[in-house]
Amino acid sequence: MDNEGTPEATQASGDVQTPRDNGEEPSAGLPQGADGAVAANADEIPVEVTSNPTAAMEEAGVAKPQTFKNKVDFKPAESNHLLDELPMSLENAEKDWDTMSKVGTWGGVMDAGRSLSPDLGTFYDRFKTDNEVDQTIELAVNHKAEELEKQGFRARLTDDRLQEQVHAFASLSGIDPAGLLGILQQAGEASRTLTAKMIVVGSLTAKTFQDASLLAMRRKLGDYSQFGSLEAMEAEIAKRFSLATTLLKITDEIRSQGGRTLRANRGKPFDPSLFEGLGKDRFYDLLAEAQGNPIKLKMLADPTLYRKIMDTVNYLRISSLVSGPKTQLINIMTNGYMTAVRPMERILGGAWQAIRHPVAEASTGAGTALIKENLRQYTYMGSALMDGFGQAVKAVVRNDGLLKPHSSEAFGPQATWQVPGTQAINGNYFKPWDSLPNILHNSLSIPLTAAGVAPRLLGGVDELVKQTVYRSKVAASAHMEGVEQAVQSGLKGKAARDFVKSYVGQRLDNAFDAEGRGVDPEALREANIATFQQDLLPGTFGKNVQTLISNDKTQLVRLILPFVKTPTNVIRYGWKMTPGLNMLQGEYKQMLSGAMGNEAKAQAVGQMTMGFLFMGSAAYLGAQGMITGGGPSDPKLKAQLLATGWQPYSIVTENDDGTKSYTPFNRYDPVALPFGIIADIQDAIHIMGDDAENSPELQDAIGALGTSLAKQFTSRTYLLSLNQALEALSDPDRSGQRFAGSMAQSFVPFSGFTRQTSNDPYLRDARTIADKMMQVVPGQSANLPPKYNWLGQPVLNRQGLWSDDNGTLVDMEVQRLGLAGYPVGAPSFKMGSKGSEVDLRAIALADGENAYVAYQRLSGKPTPNVRSLRDTVATVMGSRAYQRAPDGEAGTRGTKMWVLMRYIGKYREAAGKRIRADKNVRDALLKAQRKVVDHYKHLKQEPTAEQKASLQGIIDGFGAGSK
Numbered sequence: 001m002d003n004e005g006t007p008e009a010t011q012a013s014g015d016v017q018t019p020r021d022n023g024e025e026p027s028a029g030l031p032q033g034a035d036g037a038v039a040a041n042a043d044e045i046p047v048e049v050t051s052n053p054t055a056a057m058e059e060a061g062v063a064k065p066q067t068f069k070n071k072v073d074f075k076p077a078e079s080n081h082l083l084d085e086l087p088m089s090l091e092n093a094e095k096d097w098d099t100m101s102k103v104g105t106w107g108g109v110m111d112a113g114r115s116l117s118p119d120l121g122t123f124y125d126r127f128k129t130d131n132e133v134d135q136t137i138e139l140a141v142n143h144k145a146e147e148l149e150k151q152g153f154r155a156r157l158t159d160d161r162l163q164e165q166v167h168a169f170a171s172l173s174g175i176d177p178a179g180l181l182g183i184l185q186q187a188g189e190a191s192r193t194l195t196a197k198m199i200v201v202g203s204l205t206a207k208t209f210q211d212a213s214l215l216a217m218r219r220k221l222g223d224y225s226q227f228g229s230l231e232a233m234e235a236e237i238a239k240r241f242s243l244a245t246t247l248l249k250i251t252d253e254i255r256s257q258g259g260r261t262l263r264a265n266r267g268k269p270f271d272p273s274l275f276e277g278l279g280k281d282r283f284y285d286l287l288a289e290a291q292g293n294p295i296k297l298k299m300l301a302d303p304t305l306y307r308k309i310m311d312t313v314n315y316l317r318i319s320s321l322v323s324g325p326k327t328q329l330i331n332i333m334t335n336g337y338m339t340a341v342r343p344m345e346r347i348l349g350g351a352w353q354a355i356r357h358p359v360a361e362a363s364t365g366a367g368t369a370l371i372k373e374n375l376r377q378y379t380y381m382g383s384a385l386m387d388g389f390g391q392a393v394k395a396v397v398r399n400d401g402l403l404k405p406h407s408s409e410a411f412g413p414q415a416t417w418q419v420p421g422t423q424a425i426n427g428n429y430f431k432p433w434d435s436l437p438n439i440l441h442n443s444l445s446i447p448l449t450a451a452g453v454a455p456r457l458l459g460g461v462d463e464l465v466k467q468t469v470y471r472s473k474v475a476a477s478a479h480m481e482g483v484e485q486a487v488q489s490g491l492k493g494k495a496a497r498d499f500v501k502s503y504v505g506q507r508l509d510n511a512f513d514a515e516g517r518g519v520d521p522e523a524l525r526e527a528n529i530a531t532f533q534q535d536l537l538p539g540t541f542g543k544n545v546q547t548l549i550s551n552d553k554t555q556l557v558r559l560i561l562p563f564v565k566t567p568t569n570v571i572r573y574g575w576k577m578t579p580g581l582n583m584l585q586g587e588y589k590q591m592l593s594g595a596m597g598n599e600a601k602a603q604a605v606g607q608m609t610m611g612f613l614f615m616g617s618a619a620y621l622g623a624q625g626m627i628t629g630g631g632p633s634d635p636k637l638k639a640q641l642l643a644t645g646w647q648p649y650s651i652v653t654e655n656d657d658g659t660k661s662y663t664p665f666n667r668y669d670p671v672a673l674p675f676g677i678i679a680d681i682q683d684a685i686h687i688m689g690d691d692a693e694n695s696p697e698l699q700d701a702i703g704a705l706g707t708s709l710a711k712q713f714t715s716r717t718y719l720l721s722l723n724q725a726l727e728a729l730s731d732p733d734r735s736g737q738r739f740a741g742s743m744a745q746s747f748v749p750f751s752g753f754t755r756q757t758s759n760d761p762y763l764r765d766a767r768t769i770a771d772k773m774m775q776v777v778p779g780q781s782a783n784l785p786p787k788y789n790w791l792g793q794p795v796l797n798r799q800g801l802w803s804d805d806n807g808t809l810v811d812m813e814v815q816r817l818g819l820a821g822y823p824v825g826a827p828s829f830k831m832g833s834k835g836s837e838v839d840l841r842a843i844a845l846a847d848g849e850n851a852y853v854a855y856q857r858l859s860g861k862p863t864p865n866v867r868s869l870r871d872t873v874a875t876v877m878g879s880r881a882y883q884r885a886p887d888g889e890a891g892t893r894g895t896k897m898w899v900l901m902r903y904i905g906k907y908r909e910a911a912g913k914r915i916r917a918d919k920n921v922r923d924a925l926l927k928a929q930r931k932v933v934d935h936y937k938h939l940k941q942e943p944t945a946e947q948k949a950s951l952q953g954i955i956d957g958f959g960a961g962s963k
Contacts, residue, residue, distance in 0.1 A: 085123060090140055092117035093207035094199060100206060101168040105291035106214060110538065119211045124239055133246050137200060144196035162195070169202040171295060172248070205247040210292035212240035217288040222521035230513055237284065281405040310555040315419050316451060317746050318562045323454035324752035330667050331458055335465040337671065338530040339381070341610065343374035348609045349602025350374070369480065370602050377476035381468055384475065388467025391516065395463035396456045398424040402516045403466045404524060408459055408533050409566045421448025451749045466527040471508060473523040478507035532569035537587065542568030559743065560725045574673025576604070577611035611674045618678035626652050628662070629679035637823040643789035644811040645798065649676055741772030751776040762786035762794040765853070767841065785853040790824045790904070791870045792860015810874050820887055822897050827859050827908050831915070836928040845918045858911035869907045876903055
């Protein structure tokens with residue numbers, strides 16, 4: 001696809017050479033003093049280093065690239081004659097047009113295992129005016145018409161090839177395909193020329209746009225080596241896009257030839273006016289995202305009203321979800337971990353290479369060099385952090401990254417238009433107050449900016465980490481190169497130090513373009529990985545999901561999966577850190593094999609080493625009872641455990657007073673995945689209990705590992721949301737309202753903040769959608785009834801980065817029974833005889849209290865003069881009879897659960913009598929009983945004559961009547 005290595009590519013790059021590719025010794029010609037010593041001032045040493053691409057082009061005599069605009073001038077090349085190049089260009093363009101018309105995008109072409117022709121290259125350099133474009137098209141049309149004449153062309157409706165080309169051209173030009181086909185049939189002798197023009201203009205327009213889109217994707221990936229600089233590449237993209245719009249104008253001639261019979265159908269696919277006022281980076285991102293499909297670009301640049309509403313709604317939801325202080329803190333800690341550990345992983349990998357391959361290491365020193373460079377990166381992190389802080393503040397104000405704009409999910413969803421409130425806070429914050437859409441946009445901007453503070457802060461932290469990693473990575477690499485050059489030049493002492501310092505400074509200056517964007521591909525990749533913002537790999541599950549939610553027809557899925565790239569990259573990184581499991585990942589195997597380079601191989605070894613470290617630590621903590629897994633899968637059993645203060649995926653420490661503190665680790669990715677796998681394996685083996693003795697150990701281990709992996713992957717946030725949505729669809733009666741309530745709650749502004757900072761002492765029982773929303777409104781949650789545990793006591797609301805359990809004998813024993821699979825269930829919300837039950841949750845007592853809430857409360861203490869159920873159960877659990885009883889089901893006489901349920905049942909029976917005494921409950925029970933009686937009375941009624949006749953008719957119809 002590329003022209004790298006060709007004479008044309010060399011010419012396009014402006015013959016700009018760097019110290020790494022010019023074949024010269026960078027230290028040649030160093031000035032020396034009178035005593036032969038090398039000059040100490042590094043500024044006076046004419047050592048070639050990587051310079052600013054634009055400056056390098058100017059020094060080389062290459063014209064400075066134009067600033068971005070939709071229309072550029074084209075300059076004719078002085079290479080081959082057009083007639084020599086035209087046939088092959090037309091053939092490639094038509095072939096690609098045919099392929100893209102069938103598949104849709106170049107991404108789809110690659111997925112289908114097909115290929116596209118190379119970029120037309122110097123063909124685009126032949127034009128400097130629209131007149132030259134017209135002359136070339138005329139020449140191409142004559143060439144194509146002659147070709148059609150040789151083929152015996154006739155415009156027939158039955159010609160499938162012609163039908164495809166007509167529809168493809170119609171989608172480009174925005175005219176009616178049926179009318180166009182009719183014009184071609186009625187044109188007589190002119191049909192051949194008209195068809196040739198349609199094919200030439202259509203194929204060249206599509207090809208030009210396709211090549212511009214592919215270059216835009218290369219720009220997004222940071223690959224502009226073919227052109228020498230980012231600015232030169234952008235000029236080439238603009239050149240292709242401008243030519244495409246110029247070619248598109250020629251379709252108006254075909255429209256005018258058809259007169260009124262050839263009516264407009266869809267409008268132009270990529271009218272340049274759609275991009276007026278659009279930022280340069282955003283334009284190139286849209287061009288890349290369109291993947292060579294001009295219709296898709298139009299939809300991206302000018303989305304429908306529905307898409308705009310969904311973008312705004314999704315932004316509000318994301319803002320609410322990430323508004324919690326715990327969420328912000330975990331983001332800081334996760335990014336801090338990645339910043340600190342990524343170089344350490346390479347150090348460990350480099351050490352492993354040096355130890356395992358001493359002979360190769362002695363000759364190449366690759367492992368030692370990796371160790372030195374990454375140790376050096378740590379020394380540059382302090383200054384990089386300070387320099388990056390100012391950039392992070394700018395990113396918050398701009399609501400977009402500076403190092404690599406439009407690439408971070410942290411700033412909220414990458415909408416296809418400017419959602420109100422997401423614009424930069426500067427002098428251009430408001431649009432002109434000259435139209436109703438602008439007035440509406442400005443009116444929404446201030447409240448939405450306030451609501452979107454959280455994603456701005458989240459994005460600011462990500463930008464700070466990116467800047468720190470990027471700058472320290474560039475500086476460390478430059479330091480190693482500078483030291484090597486200083487040694488080769490014979491520099492020592494202060495002269496060497498000054499030279500290296502100067503070299504590093506220049507490399508850092510040249511690592512950014514004029515707008516502050518990073519231009520070092522390797523360092524950019526490292527910065528994105530450190531914040532989990534690297535692009536998803538084509539063909540992977542995450543990439544397919546990302547493609548799905550970007551479709552206009554599947555916008556509702558975005559509400560279920562607001563984040564895709566970040567959680568997918570988090571999971572993939574945790575996967576790489578899990579020994580054994582990582583060998584199932586294609587990318588990791590490539591890294592480990594060395595196919596992606598020596599540094600990637602060292603990174604893979606370091607990731608596995610860190611994984612072993614964390615899994616070993618988890619195994620030790622688990623053996624000491626200091627770590628919890630995911631707990632039981634049964635939601636009721638899990639709720640019972642949570643009510644005691646137990647927490648899943650937590651490190652457990654025991655306090656002096658006997659209580660236990662739980663510090664959750666499940667959100668501290670990527671460490672959580674290998675850590676959690678070990679915790680879940682131990683949970684699964686514990687639950688197997690005695691069954692483990694009756695089955696092969698290998699089978700138990702495999703079963704435990706399978707359970708662990710299932711829990712780990714389905715518990716990740718965005719897979720959990722998807723799972724809950726599927727449950728709601730499959731069982732709407734049981735799960736639908738709960739899922740809808742959770743979704744509605746997430747749209748309440750700052751719901752994450754209010755939920756994580758709530759000072760309500762109890763968890764509240766929110767059953768309806770309105771209740772769920774009230775739960776996160778300050779001051780309103782107290783109006784909801786509290787949740788009760790099986791002891792009839794309100795469940796405490798435990799907030800913070802860690803929490804304590806209740807610390808009593810009863811709670812510890814209930815935790816043990818629950819983890820062993822013997823839960824103590826809450827009182828049933830149904831009351832009455834079988835067939836005539838009533839739902840206590842739907843009944844209010846005479847005093848206004850909910851009947852089921854009162855029943856749960858009274859189950860813990862039916863009357864003021866009776867001991868509480870907790871005290872009674874504590875006495876029972878301390879008895880010798882209970883302690884000697886075995887574990888088992890409540891229905892098995894003599895087990896611990898059987899003993900407990902005898903007392904629990906008496907308390908619930910007493911509570912039930914008090915509830916039945918309420919007039920409203922009595923009336924509901926009587927009404928249910930009467931309904932049953934009436935039903936049975938109806939069944940016993942003698943059928944009417946009409947009913948008998950209908951029944952006899954059915955019997956006779958089946959041939960079973962009396963003969």
